[in-house]
Amino acid sequence: MNNTIKSNEQSPLYRFVLGLADDSVVLSHRLSEWCSNAPYLEEDIALSNIALDYVGRARMFYQYAAEVEGKGRSEDDLAYLRSEREFTNLLIHELPKGDFGFTMVRQFLLDAFYNLYLTQLVDSKDETIAAIAAKAIKETRYHLKRSEPWIRQLSEGTEESRSRIVRALEELKDFVGEMFLMEEWETSLVEQGIAIDRAALQPDWDRYIQGFLGESGIEFGDAQLQIRGGRNGIHTEHLGHMLSEMQYLQRTHPGMEW
């Protein structure tokens, strides 16, 4: 069964790179929503900076996806002119920013994931992917160095902050399993040494997350596959709203230079 519009005719490499680009652009959108809304001016700066790192990744991945596709589309065509059923990001990236606790918990879970993922992706046999990963892993290590102390402080700060962290983990629990779910076409790229077996990263991720949270006395079970569909264009209701905002100018005034 295949639910993705037009996905059959797309090459595995294109779908793979596009998925990574969508992950990045969608997360950067959520992070950028903090600008002028953060608890400290320093955090307005830091969250914008991380958002900027993810826009940078999105651009590199989209440019490469466009090149792989070979139909003369640009990075902006891919970001601004595809619909919610054509976006293939993992769902965790698109969830609304929530409170500062939710944003930091999501970032922490993702930073830990990308830290494992990109460390392997730098060895991809595809040189472009390897080069993007090499740049991104440096950013991610820095992001993780920031999200760790935030999770620690909020987990052990006040009762309120701790309960917000616990609630955020509860809300995110159903979305972490998808990070480790391999698609068939992705598996074929693993065999060629281009993609990474995400499923194989799970034990290390579980151990790290449980160890870190455990030091603050917070329990978090193994990642379980619950809600899925992102890579096949089946999203939460939130993505459509995000895209209608993000794509508004390109959709209202088609075909113009900006």
Added chain:
Amino acid sequence: MQTLDKDEAVEQATFDQRISDEQKIEPTDWMPDDYRKNLIRQMSQHAHSEVIGMQPEGNWITRAPTLRRKAVLLSKVQDEAGHGLYLYSATESLGITRSQMIDALQSGKAKYASIFNYPTLTWADIGAIGWLVDGAAIVNQITLQRTSYGPYARAMVRICKEESFHQRQGYEIMTVLAHGTQVQKQMAQDAMNRNWWPSLMMFGPHDSESAHSSRSMGWKIKRMSNDDLRQKFIDQTVPQIEALGLDMPDPLIKWNEERGHYDSGEINWEEFYQVINGAGPCNYQRIKHHKAAHSEGEWVREAVRSYRQKQQDKKTENAA
């Protein structure tokens, strides 16, 4: 009592001499109370302007039309937050805390640039702000690199380096729109028309009306008068409007050979005072947004304080 007065007279004379010798005044130096107050007023206002300015520009980050524009805008707004941060720290060197400054902003006691009380209605406003508002800010800030208070002067040197990128990205947006389709050209014209007068207002009232100007000039906090700075901005901007091929936002703009400057129409001072006094289109919204973000963040700041306290207690316990 007498010796104190005498000491103070000596201090005052030393201060005056340093000002007249173009030496910088540093945080630990003696300075007259009014000089300190005046600086706190101007510098905190400057810091607040950087911070409140994030709102109208931030309004377009999630709707930027291309990924490149999004990245540029994000990094621009991030710079502005950084400017707010160094200016808050520079102002703290005068003996006021950031949270006192934020209280003053939120209670309306401290002001910020009234340009940010206008809405960014279309994407072209992002172009117009970078070009005109950052352009006007640069004209002012370049002269402030020579301001008499050391930490302020140094903050300005750092900030000016980033401002020229801000103006360039704004002008570039305007150039693309002005050379685009009819719809885009109209968008550019409209945004320029709306932002033109508020940008001229950024330089403040006429010198003859300015409450703080002459004293600030005497202390060399301000280095050029409001009207001179405004003229400088008009003179540099009119040729840019011509280059864009847009219609002049003011029909009275005309080169005056004799003066060697452009003449231009009179600012609507009624509007100027109305916006300064809180009745501009977005004054209420800007402060409400700032307060909401600040109070929503309270639980985070409290958690940080509490965590630090617990760490401190642990250390003390271990030492004992």
